Amino acid sequence: MPEPEQPGQTVVVAADYFSSYSVVGLLAVVGVLFVTVAFGANRLLRPAVPTPEKLLTYECGVDPVGEGWAHTQVRYYVYAFLYVIFAVDSIFLFPWATVFSAPGFGAATLVEMFLFLGFLAVGLLYAYKKGVLTWT
């Protein structure tokens, strides 16, 4: 039986855990500074002579037809669904992955895993049968 954790202890552990992310945060600040300084220095170095022709949207050198945000048919929305379902599923793999072979789990988690893989495989097969995964 492990000792019950003291409230103070938990706070320290959490602080340790997040302190590693404070370095990540610092690096993010460094990165943002780098980009800001680069853009600032660039502003001093570069010429700025805009003409209406320069600011025109590029379209092979001819005047652009219609507007850039053209209506297009996004053909992959079906497997966008597929992706969202699968990705959410596989996120839950990670916490499971760290404990599944711990003593006392063994066979049970393995059966779970095959159930999980089975579901994904059937989903993929279903999408395949439905013709989502064939393109013309």
Added chain:
Amino acid sequence: MNDALDVALRLLVVFVVFLTFPLIVGQAEHKVMAHMQGRLGPMYAGGFHGWAQLVADGVKFAQKENVVPAEADRRVFQLAPAVALLPYLLVLLVIPVGPGEGAVGQSVGAGIFFVLAVMGVGVLGSLMAGWASANKYSLLGGLRTAAQLLSYELPMLLAAASVAMAAGTVSLTGILDAFEWWWLPWQIVGALVFFVAGLAELQRPPFDMPVADSEIIFGAYTEYTGLRFALFLLAEYAGIVVLCGLTTVLFLGGWHGPWGADGLGWVWTLLKAALLAFVVIWLRVTYPRLREDQLQKLSWTVLVPLALAQIALTGVVKVVIS
């Protein structure tokens, strides 16, 4: 005080690596591609075999005019290169290059999780650029980027999950501590899936349909000039460094080497990553660009099933030996 100095030093090293390694990979690409195609590549800048070519390119980029099309969504357009670039800087911080606490910028408990999540943000930069440019080519490029992200993120996640299962931890340093040489053959399928999916996520040839310079004129980057375009290029090469580093750490044993040289762990990491970077360049020279439907097909009908099979294999072996 010492702690602060230590952190500052680590940040500095990571930052310098972030600024130099992508250029080294870029220069290697110039030269390797050239020699594979029977050319010499850049020979002039800097004197010795054109070593300073990319520095010269950088100077040129910094002096070029910055054109934001009148139709574009100005703020998003200007912000996009930073969004594409900075995630790779953050990922470099957590990749361990040698054994122990001293050889990693900062070990983060959620390792793989953190890395995959942050790398996903990088793709947003291309999406922002594609949409904000208000250009038909860019829009096409952006849509293709989105399609590619959707299909290749999944095999990448699954392959990484297989390693987490093998090691019993998601921490990158923890994975390397648990590594044994026979993981190489055990996880080889996962390694291939991860590497290929990573290449596709970086939109490197032969998976460069979203940028396809000869068809849709660099896709999302069509309207970019000067420094902002340079930052997108830097992001691509920083992405190669990160992908090679991650594949090395997850699948090739990182700092473990055949003779177990303790002090030389970082040499092994660099060597393996460099070898992978060479393969990335090699693939670019070797294969023609995949068509959009071939891209999708490869992911959904080959990589995802392979990754699932790898997970099954990892699970069975792990339970049997424990």
